[in-house]
Amino acid sequence: MALLQISEPGSKPAKPLHRLAVGIDLGTTNSLVAASSAGAVEILADDEGSHLLPSVVHYPAGLEPVVGQGALDQLTIDPANTIISAKRMLGKNLLDIQAEGDANKAVTSLYQFDQNSRDGVPQILTAAGLKSPVQISADILGTLASRAESVLGGKLEGVVITVPAYFNDAQRQQTKEAAKLVGLNVLRLLNEPTAAAVAYGLDTKDQGRIIIFDLGGGTFDVSLLSLQRGVFEVLSTGGDTNLGGDDFDRVIMDWICSEAGLDQITDSKSFARLRNAAIAAKHSLTEVDIVGINFENWQGALSRAQFIELSADLVKRIINTCRRVIRDASISVDEIDNIVLVGGATRMLVIREAVAEFFGKPALAEIDPDKVVAIGAGIQADVLIGNKSANDFLLLDVSPLSLGIETMGELVEKIIPRNTTIPVTRAQEFTTFKEGQTAMSLHVVQGERELVSDCRSLARFELRGIPPMVAGAAKIRVKFQVDADGLLSVSAEELSTGMIAEIQVKPSFGLNADAIEEILQSSQENALADMEARSIGEARLEAQQLIDALASAVEIDGDLLDESESLLIKAAIEKLERANTEGDSSEIRVLTEDLNRVSGNFAARRMDLHIGAALRGESIDMIESSSD
């Protein structure tokens, strides 16, 4: 190829053999695209030189959609056809969105949703027709992709898109779907905090343990990573989907109101002025020690010390989340080597100081906290597409929430605990509960609590064709597989026949993002209640199994019993059955023990009869299954 290449004026020439791949930070408020050129990764700007693309799409009648600043300008003029914060709606159904709290109401109350949509998929009525969150996200991704193609001068071969660490299966699936809609090849979905670590890791060649502290406008994420010789390992993650910079604005707003002797502001223009005054004060306090505030006819001053006091509760929640993440990894605070700040709200001094105090060292903030995620994604895209050699670096990510299966007594058996490195395959064997059971219903759940009703249901499916056997004799292997994008599939196999049923967890069953922090919170708060609930569940289960086993044993070998023994057993069964519906766990345990005792001789005689002395010391339900 001896042809000379001539590039378009104003655009960079595509380098030969350099495959074009970009990283995209698809944000709730703003989105960015980054690519590597000449060894360094940079944010790509639009024609007017701006880096941030507002994540806003305007759908006018009969015209092409407008994305970015142009759309944002329409927000006040044509709000019903101007969609903001589509990311908050990804992976949710209409009911989820309508049931959501304050954070989303402000956004979703702006729009009219099609009430007849299939499967509850949210569709917004716009002048240009129905638009789903996937379509809206696709329009934003498409705009970023064409910006990249025009700057880089070639077709994109792949993209890395960042998602919050807390995004569930459904939200991840839909992010991928959005990219596919505009013909993008998704190399990998990358967790946002991980991307931030990548941005710093490669720039500074750090080794050690890193905290990624990501405080955005409305969400908070913390991740703990370990970096060794170019391999990032995510040790644990945590966060709060309802905590962000906006909450700090709110404490200043409340303070102004109380100082000025004002009640709740209901007028929207007045509210906007109050909010702007609070935000301006918050920004100033990163530079000066005290700031003057004017609102309506009131004048006052807020000092940094006062601001620290006002935000003490918020800061405490933030630091407690950090503490839990460190605990989850079983390490101590002084083992943290670096803290990386992400998100605009980390510019606040009150945050920087609290972080420095808790970790005993100041945080890294050399890279613009609004751009660091996109830069990391750009670096990862470059590696995945093959522009960097294989041993450059690797990311080992974790699954953020526990995944499990419902067992008897409505208990959750966790198969993949949270913070397990992915990809991962875990199998566990289960057995039938009733004699002659030929089908098994499997219920896949996500969450940290012990009871099914407290976790989120992800999927249900059935395994049929189990050969009839006594209770506890069949062996069913349930396998959970989570791939490197964090997507789950589950299979169940009956081991003697090889009968298999499997399911890919479907997007519509996904977990509502705001519910995640609630799950984590309540799993901590309810640990004790859970233990009792689990204890009684287990006691009931054990009692029922013993009763069932004895009933069928009496049916087969009733002639081994004399009359008084038979009466004793019958009475003990009745007592236990009553306790099993009314009693507490200790009562059930005591009566189970009683029944075991009065039926002990019977069990021993059956054992002699059926299998000899080999199983001495086993409880009766074990014999029941072994004698078959």
Added chain:
Amino acid sequence: MQTINKNYFQLFSIPETYQLDIDLLGENYRGMQVEMHPDRFVNASEEEKMWSVQRSSVLNQAYDTLKDPLKRAAYMLERQGMNIEQVSQHDLGIDLLMEQMELRESLDELPKNESALDALGRLKKEVSEKLNSREESFSSMLMDSELATAKKIFHEMQFLKKLLLEINQGEEQRLGY
């Protein structure tokens, strides 16, 4: 899958001993993930991608087992044909039961507010030290092929580990998060 035919120690090319070089384990694990992780097969065929997900999962499973002292102990006992799921009071012995009761009582008796944090800290230290010394004896029993004793110590370790988790939970509750 070929990797499944190797035991976890062979997989990472480290000697099959309970007291192992955690740094070496981690280094070999990461070295192998660099070769086998799905991120290395983004442009490969579907078959190769599948292969990579399976290999990478096995590596994660093996590393997760070996790096944790309790899981490692369970794995090594099972490799010796011991059934760790089955445990009778007889296996445990009266001395362990007494120790369990005493430790549990000292945990239960603590006040349910922040004033207990110091005492919790001391209890945590005591339990951690006991756990460490059990790990050492487990290692030497296993080396001497005293499997029944090793199994007994394993169950003691299980109990201490559980107690440690409860102490941590107690701390978290008292700290209010």
